[in-house]
Structures are given as C-alpha cells and as structure tokens.
Amino acid sequence: MAHKRLFIPGPTEVSKDILDVMSTPMIGHRSKEFSALYESVIPKAKKVLYTDNKVFLSTSSATGLMEGSIRNCVKERALNLVCGAFSKRWHLITKANGKEADAVEVEMGQAITAEMVKDALKTGKYDAVTLVHNETSTGVMNPIEEIAEVMKEFPDVCFLVDAVSSMSGVKIEVDTLGIDVCLAGVQKCFALPPGFAICSVSEKALKKAETIDNRGYYFDFLTFLKYDGKHQTPTTPVISLIYAFDKQLDRMLEEGLENRYARHLEMANYIRDWTREYFDFFPDEKYLSVTLTAVKNTRSISVADLNTELAKKDAVISNGYGKLKEKSFRIAHMGDLTLDDMKWLISQINEILGL
Numbered sequence: 001m002a003h004k005r006l007f008i009p010g011p012t013e014v015s016k017d018i019l020d021v022m023s024t025p026m027i028g029h030r031s032k033e034f035s036a037l038y039e040s041v042i043p044k045a046k047k048v049l050y051t052d053n054k055v056f057l058s059t060s061s062a063t064g065l066m067e068g069s070i071r072n073c074v075k076e077r078a079l080n081l082v083c084g085a086f087s088k089r090w091h092l093i094t095k096a097n098g099k100e101a102d103a104v105e106v107e108m109g110q111a112i113t114a115e116m117v118k119d120a121l122k123t124g125k126y127d128a129v130t131l132v133h134n135e136t137s138t139g140v141m142n143p144i145e146e147i148a149e150v151m152k153e154f155p156d157v158c159f160l161v162d163a164v165s166s167m168s169g170v171k172i173e174v175d176t177l178g179i180d181v182c183l184a185g186v187q188k189c190f191a192l193p194p195g196f197a198i199c200s201v202s203e204k205a206l207k208k209a210e211t212i213d214n215r216g217y218y219f220d221f222l223t224f225l226k227y228d229g230k231h232q233t234p235t236t237p238v239i240s241l242i243y244a245f246d247k248q249l250d251r252m253l254e255e256g257l258e259n260r261y262a263r264h265l266e267m268a269n270y271i272r273d274w275t276r277e278y279f280d281f282f283p284d285e286k287y288l289s290v291t292l293t294a295v296k297n298t299r300s301i302s303v304a305d306l307n308t309e310l311a312k313k314d315a316v317i318s319n320g321y322g323k324l325k326e327k328s329f330r331i332a333h334m335g336d337l338t339l340d341d342m343k344w345l346i347s348q349i350n351e352i353l354g355l
C-alpha cells in the first residue's frame, strides 16, 4: 500500500529500522530482560535532556503526563501560560483536576514573554507554572531561557514544561534551566510511533508530590519513583515502543545531538526562506519554531486541495489548527526528516501551486 510521507507535526515519519525493532519478540515487564532494557534507556534519555533528575517512562500520550504533572505538582494555584491550543489544553486539564488556576493568555501567534511571567508570579499566588515550549498550533517557540531566568527568582514555584514538539529537535538543558517537569511524547521529534511519553522530574517536584493528596493512581510520580528503583514501570508498559526508543536513542547519539539540532535548524531555515518568498509567517517572526513552520495563507490557496494534490505524490502537510484552518498551514521539519526531504516537498508544492 502506498504510504503518504508525513510532513505533519506528529506523528512524524518513522524509519524502517525502527519499525523493524518493534517486532522484537515480547518479554515480561517484571523480567530481568525488561530491567536491562530500562537501564539501557534511562541514561541515554538523561543525556538528551541534559539532566540528573529522574526520568520516567509513561505508557500514554503526552497529555497523560500533562495531567500527571498537574496532579503531582500543583497544591495552591497554577499559572497556565496560554498562547495556543496545547497551552490552553493544559489550563483546561488543570481545572478539570479540580485545581485552582489562572491563565495568562496572549493572542494566537504571539509568544509568552519573561515579563508576563514575572508580573504574574510577583503576586505570590502561584506554586506552579505551566509553559508549552513549542506551541504546535501556532508555530511559536517561546523564549524558554528568558522565562527560566525569571523562574529562578521564584525557587518555590514548580516549573512545568511541555516540550512535546521540541524535545530532541532543539537543545533543552533541563538542569541548567531549572525545569522541574519536562515532558514529551515520542511521536514528534523522536520520530517514533505514538503511545509513549517521557518526563524528567526534579527532586523538588518529588518532594512537593509527597505533600499533595489525591495525586491519582496512573500518573502518581511517587509510584513511578518506587518502580524506578527496580528498573521497572508501575504498570505494563508499551514494551515494543521502549525497544524502539532504545534503538532511536542510539541512532540519535550516533548522529550527535548537536548535529541533530543543526539538521533541524537547517530544515527550518530552508522552509522559512520559502515562506518569506511566497507567503508570510503566521506567528510573530521573533519567535519562530525550529521544528515546524506555520505559514500564513496570504495567497488564499485551498490548503485542502493542496493536500489532495500532495497525496497523489504520497505526502501530507498539516492544515491550520482548529480555527486557523485554511488561514494557515503547517509544515513540520522534525524527527528523522532531512534537508533533502524539505527540498523535495517544496519542489512538489511549487509545482502544484505553480509558483
């Protein structure tokens, strides 16, 4: 069957050798073999996250860990920084879990700034902040370094970061930035099939969790910590994907993390040049994402028709997210894709649109 190559911001294209590894015969999740796999994966994941914190493996999509971080780390009141659909989701999750929360919201396409965070935290109302590093719905990459500097002035506040569509495509130094929970699903920059997510959890976040009742069951970080001591997960994990994760981490470290980031930036620069020439950016140009580009549809093309034509060439891009449909479209340049893939895609799009 013809396969449409994915130029969408998740799931991303998965390499053949990764798919092959997923057919490794099954093992028991309480076996020595599984603990060996776990012990192989965790140190490599810590390298990718530049952290000495605990790293937990969650059999869920990333949203599960967004919920988990709220249940484990919010006691008083959360500050949700909202700049698009996924950061908005985190606000809804916070409320849905019965936690007090306020949203500081900017228009779609705008970024969260350090000043906004500082002004909100100065009120002293909050014990946790949620930040989506790379807002996949708008193509904005928030200035995490500057925000992290502000967070350091408020050491009692937990810094929760969704890096779902940036982790491993862009350098995120968890310990240097002082991130308490940094989470991602593996179907974006890690270029694995969906169904699995990881997070780093700081000592501070674990201590905080100890003081919080009703952490829930499935995403209780203290249960994850207990099983981590045995090199296991609390419940039956998606073992096939953990084999794939192990293999992908090897491939990533073989490529070299710096080379991997450079490849992502190189692809981004290529798509940005094309966007400047023929369209415009949807987001504020100061905060362009390195892993996907949201293009403003200044030529009023039919994005749906473009995708229909691309499908005949076995490729697919993303329409705008939600109400940004047809007003924008998104080209992902993340995971295992290369500059050659971008050149190929753009040549197809140019041909279809007659550019």
Ligand SMILES: *Cc1c(COP(=O)(O)O)cnc(C)c1O
Pocket (backbone or CB within 6 Å): 010, 061, 062, 063, 064, 086, 132, 134, 135, 136, 162, 163, 164, 165, 185
């Ligand atoms: C994709 C995405 C999510 C949701 O991930 P799931 O794995 O579908 O739960 C959350 N946040 C961001 C920024 C994303 O890009």
